[in-house]
Amino acid sequence: MKFEDMINKIILGDCMDYLKEIPDKSIDLVLTDPPYGINADKGIGGNNLGKVRKYDDNWDMKTPDKKIFDELLRVGKKVIIFGGNYFTDKLPVNGHWLVWDKIGEINQNGVNFSSCELIYTNIPKNNVKKYFIRQIGFINDGDDRFHPTQKPYRLISEIIKDYSEENDLILDAFSGSGTVCCVAKDLKRKFIGFEINEKFYKKSIDRLNGINSNGQYTIFAYENGDNK
Numbered sequence: 035m036k037f038e039d040m041i042n043k044i045i046l047g048d049c050m051d052y053l054k055e056i057p058d059k060s061i062d063l064v065l066t067d068p069p070y071g072i073n074a075d076k077g078i079g080g081n082n083l084g085k086v087r088k089y090d091d092n093w094d095m096k097t098p099d100k101k102i103f104d105e106l107l108r109v110g111k112k113v114i115i116f117g118g119n120y121f122t123d124k125l126p127v128n129g130h131w132l133v134w135d136k137i138g139e140i141n142q143n144g145v146n147f148s149s150c151e152l153i154y155t156n157i158p159k160n161n162v163k164k165y166f167i168r169q170i171g172f173i174n175d176g177d178d179r180f181h182p183t184q185k186p187y188r189l190i191s192e193i194i195k196d197y198s199e200e201n202d203l204i205l206d207a208f209s210g211s212g213t214v215c216c217v218a219k220d221l222k223r224k225f226i227g228f229e230i231n232e233k234f235y236k237k238s239i240d241r242l243n244g245i246n247s248n249g250q251y252t253i254f255a256y257e258n259g260d261n262k
């Protein structure tokens with residue numbers, strides 16, 4: 035597929051097959067959330083809730099190859115990667131990180147859910163910026179969730195507003211439930227998403243078209259993420 039044909043689409047497939055078609059520095063912002071290799075597909079902390087909730091498993095067994103991170107850094111002007119602490123052996127050292135504070139602690143069946151998440155950037159600054167958005171396990175401020183590691187709409191919205199402009203092109207190589215692409219569309223940015231899992235891909239296309247996880251059209255779309 036040609037690069038121009040990827041724009042404003044979520045594409046079913048392995049991101050590596052498509053990244054090589056994308057010219058150097060042609061993406062204004064790469065904002066992505068790769069598998070952390072911590073078995074989140076089996077439920078956070080490997081607590082098996084994933085199986086109970088009937089997620090497709092085995093996509094979080096290992097982190098992506100370094101060549102995928104090299105590709106993200108090649109195509110992106112700005113690159114922001116969730117879970118940066120899991121990929122420090124595959125990314126260049128940099129001084130500007132983001133922290134997502136999930137506002138709260140939870141211990142469920144002896145599993146401690148993370149109270150914060152570290153987000154890598156390649157942005158040439160030396161400081162750390164914090165975002166406060168509630169999400170502990172499945173407790174959150176209103177998102178309609180179907181993916182085990184679905185990021186809050188409001189968090190992605192704040193990051194996109196801080197690091198891009200209207201009409202910029204945003205790439206999410208591991209799009210999952212499509213949060214980055216949906217927010218990009220709502221904020222008048224262009225987007226490209228890749229998702230390897232057909233079930234997540236199909237649901238993310240519904241979400242992009244305004245159909246919620248109960249199969250109903252979302253009538254009201256609130257900026258704070260309700261009904262997304």
Ligand SMILES: C[S@@+](CC[C@H](N)C(=O)[O-])C[C@H]1O[C@@H](n2cnc3c(N)ncnc32)[C@H](O)[C@@H]1O
Pocket residue numbers: 047048049050067068069070093181183184185186207208209210211212213214228229230231234
């Ligand atoms: C951590 S999740 C992303 C969740 C997303 N941020 C959201 O809000 O829903 C990572 C996703 O990457 C997908 N994935 C794993 N390897 C991939 C690959 N090589 N190419 C494309 N997608 C991949 C998995 O199926 C999974 O849905």
